[in-house]
Structure formats: C-alpha cells, structure tokens
Amino acid sequence: MCLFCRIIAAEIPSTRVYENERLVAFDDINPQAPMHVLVVPRAHIATLNDLQPEHDGLLGEMVRRAAAIAGERGHAAGGFRTVFNCNAEAGQTVFHLHLHVLGGRTLKWPPG
Numbered sequence: 194m195c196l197f198c199r200i201i202a203a204e205i206p207s208t209r210v211y212e213n214e215r216l217v218a219f220d221d222i223n224p225q226a227p228m229h230v231l232v233v234p235r236a237h238i239a240t241l242n243d244l245q246p247e248h249d250g251l252l253g254e255m256v257r258r259a260a261a262i263a264g265e266r267g268h269a270a271g272g273f274r275t276v277f278n279c280n281a282e283a284g285q286t287v288f289h290l291h292l293h294v295l296g297g298r299t300l301k302w303p304p305g
Contacts, residue, residue, distance in 0.1 A: 197233050197289035215251060216258055218294075227297025228266050228273070232259050238290040241279040259294040268296030276304075 199205045200219065207219040210230055221229040232255045238244065244252070256275065263273040273296030278285040 195237065195289045196287050197231075197291060198237055201233065201235055210262060211258060215254060218258060218262060221293070225293075226274075226295040226300065228263070228268055228295060230259075230262050230294040232262070232292040232294060234290055239288045240285065240290060241277055243290075255292050259292055262294055263296055266296070272296065272300075274300050 194202070194204075196205070200207045201217050207222075209217060209219045211218040211232075215235055216232060217235060218230050218232045221231050223229075234251055234255065236251075238248065259273075259275045260269065263269045273294060276293040276295070277290070278293075
C-alpha cells in the first residue's frame with residue numbers, strides 16, 4: 194500500500210482539511226509555501242498517465258476542491274498555484290495521483 198493510500202486509510206496521521214467519498218485533502222508535511230495542501234483521490238491512480246475517460250469528473254472535482262480550499266484559506270483573490278507532477282523527472286515522489294495547492298507567497302515562474 195502506498196504512502197497516500199495509508200494516509201487515506203488513517204494508518205498514518207495527517208492534518209486533513211477536506212474529505213468526501215472520492216477525495217481527501219491534507220496539509221503537506223514539507224510545505225513549499227504558507228499554504229501547501231495535497232488533494233488526493235481515494236482511488237489509487239499512480240500518475241496522470243494512468244487516467245481513463247471515467248476519471249474526467251474526478252479531476253474536475255479535484256481542481257474545484259483546490260480552488261475552494263484556496264478560498265477558505267484566504268488565497269483565492271491574491272492567487273494560488275495548482276500543480277500535478279507526473280513521474281520522477283517532473284518531481285513526483287509518491288506514485289498516487291495528487292494535486293498540490295500552493296499559496297500565501299509570491300510564486301516564481303518557471304518553478305525550476
């Protein structure tokens with residue numbers, strides 16, 4: 194079982210900020226900004242490359258939830274960033290699909 198599956202199953206503690214029957218969102222343990230939340234599907238999907246047409250609604254829900262969390266934390270108006278990393282060369286370290294939601298400081302481009 195992967196790290197995020199274990200967090201979803203509450204085998205590993207996390208600071209959850211949202212959950213429903215399809216998603217769990219929690220604070221990143223190594224934050225790269227004042228707000229750094231991960232939005233994770235309960236279903237284990239390793240990478241963006243593994244998505245199927247039936248996941249389209251799930252992805253939309255993940256993005257909408259990211260915007261809602263940014264708004265709840267006061268970062269919607271000032272700006273926030275959402276990031277999916279896909280595979281090791283892009284920085285993915287946990288192979289369970291997840292959306293990073295970052296805000297609370299000026300974010301540079303390109304990210305590096």
